[in-house]
Amino acid sequence: MEQADRNQLNEAVNQAFLRYLDTWLRKRDAAALHDLNGPLVHGFGTGANESVYDPDEAREVIERDISQVPEPFEYAVRTAKVTPLCTDVALVAADIGIRNTILAQGQELALDHLRLTLVFRYIDGAWRLEHLHGSFPATEPDGEEAWPLQALEDRAAVLQRKVWERYRAQEAARQCEEGQASTDALTGLPNRERMDELLHREVAGLNGQSGALAVILIDIDHLNLVNEGLGQEAGDRVLADVANILRDRIRVTDALARWGGGAFLLACPMTDGLEAEYLARALRRAVAETDFGLGFPLTASFGVTALQAGDTVPGLIRRAERGLRQAKEAGRDTVQVVCREEIVPG
Ligand SMILES: Nc1nc2c(ncn2[C@@H]2O[C@H](COP(=O)(O)OP(=O)(O)OP(=O)(O)O)[C@@H](O)[C@H]2O)c(=O)[nH]1
Known part of the structure; x- marks a missing residue:
């Protein structure tokens, strides 16, 4: 977390904590206090009363607590330390000076000291x-405090480390899942959905600038013959090999995706139609000159187009598809460039 974000979070949680204390100890307002709670409250008592309370149970505990001692508590916050546990959870360890007498298990208990450990979570736009956990520290016979603040802070530090570790592991797992969901397992390339998103972003930002983006649609010729003659696994190998040939010959700024079946889509930023045509020709040659170990040559066909004013992503793709269709009709193993309506033979 950036320092500025951390400061902002600390301040917001501190405000929530002070509001909670004021409502609980000074105002003794059960309804308002209930509104500051999250959907589940853990602890929420001292010692034997600690549990996990749903909203109705929490309301009952609050009302009982306030009905037993309706008078305001005089208190002063001696120290309050906010420790962010992750971006939406924070712990507050606080030491409160307090003057009051309560009835605890039939006995009058004079309080002068309250230690609080609170966890706030950001839910529905507020820290709740x-x-x-509250404790009324007693002085041990040797004069030492039973629960010195340092011990609470040490525990908070351990808790913070554990929660951050868990949070980071969850984030890493989530990012990995997202990556897997948008990657083609066979070739390791981005899939059609991811390329589609990228194209929409690119095209929206380019506003039809000439020479700003070219698109090449590539389709392996007669992949079904490989599958039927040599088996699906051989077809899979061809797909992965062609992906590698293409990947090895494009610029780092180009984006290559598995478009589906035996097709790949290559998006080349800062590239005009002519440059894209040269690239497509080089890629065609590279595929045709590779020995895929099939016992017969393997080729691919290419449809090329470039961004023009007023283009949409579907329009751009349709032109590349038209180029590819023309290339297949022209006998395959060839490149066709489509600029708007006219076809420039490759
Ligand atoms: N091995 C393998 N084959 C696939 C995969 N996805 C699609 N195919 C096959 O690839 C072939 C693609 O067919 P088409 O593009 O219609 O035709 P083609 O045989 O490549 O011939 P062209 O007309 O030259 O495109 C079909 O036989 C599909 O079953 C895959 O992931 N692995």
């Missing part, structure tokens, strides 16, 4: 209480 999710966990509350």
Whole structure:
């Protein structure tokens, strides 16, 4: 988390904490306090009362607590430390000076000190209480405090590390899943959906600038003959090999995707129709000159087009498809460039 984000989070959680204290201890307002809670509150008592409460149970605990001592508590925040656990969870360890007497298990108990450990979670646009642990530290016979603040802070540091580790692992898993969902497993290339998104982004930003983007649609010729003659696995190998041939010969700024079946789509930014045609010819040659170990030559056909004013992504793709169709009709193993309506033979 960036330092500026951390500062902003600390401030927002601190405000939520102060509002919670004021509502709970000074105002003793059960309804308002209930509104500051999250959907589940953990802890929320001291010692034996600690549990996980749903909203109705939490409301009951709050009302009981306030009905037992309706008078405002005099308190002063001595220290309050906010520790962000991740972007939407934060822990507050606080030391509160307090003057009051409560009835605990039939006995009057004079309070002068309250230690709080609270967890707030950002839910529906507000930091809401999710966990509350309160303790009234007693002085041990040796004069040492039973729960010194340093011990609470040490525990918070351990908790923070553990939550961050878990959060990072979850983020990494989520990003990995997203990557897998948009990658073609056979070739390792981005899939059609990802390329489609990229094209929409590119085309929207380019506004039909001439020479700003070219698109090449590539289709392996007679892939069905490889599948039928040598089996699906041989067809798969051909697909992966062609993907590698293409990948090895394009610029880092170009984007190559598996478009479906035996087809690939290549998007080349800062490339006009002529440059794209040269590239397509070089790629055609590279495929035709490769020995795929099939016992017969393998070729591919290419449809090329370039961005023009007023283009949409579907329009651009349709022109590349038209080029590819023309290339297949012209006998395959060839390149056809389509600029708007006219076809420039390759
Ligand atoms: N091995 C393999 N074959 C695939 C895969 N996806 C599609 N195919 C096959 O690729 C072939 C593509 O067919 P078409 O593009 O219509 O025709 P083609 O045989 O390549 O001949 P052209 O007219 O030259 O395109 C079909 O036989 C599909 O079953 C795949 O992931 N692996």
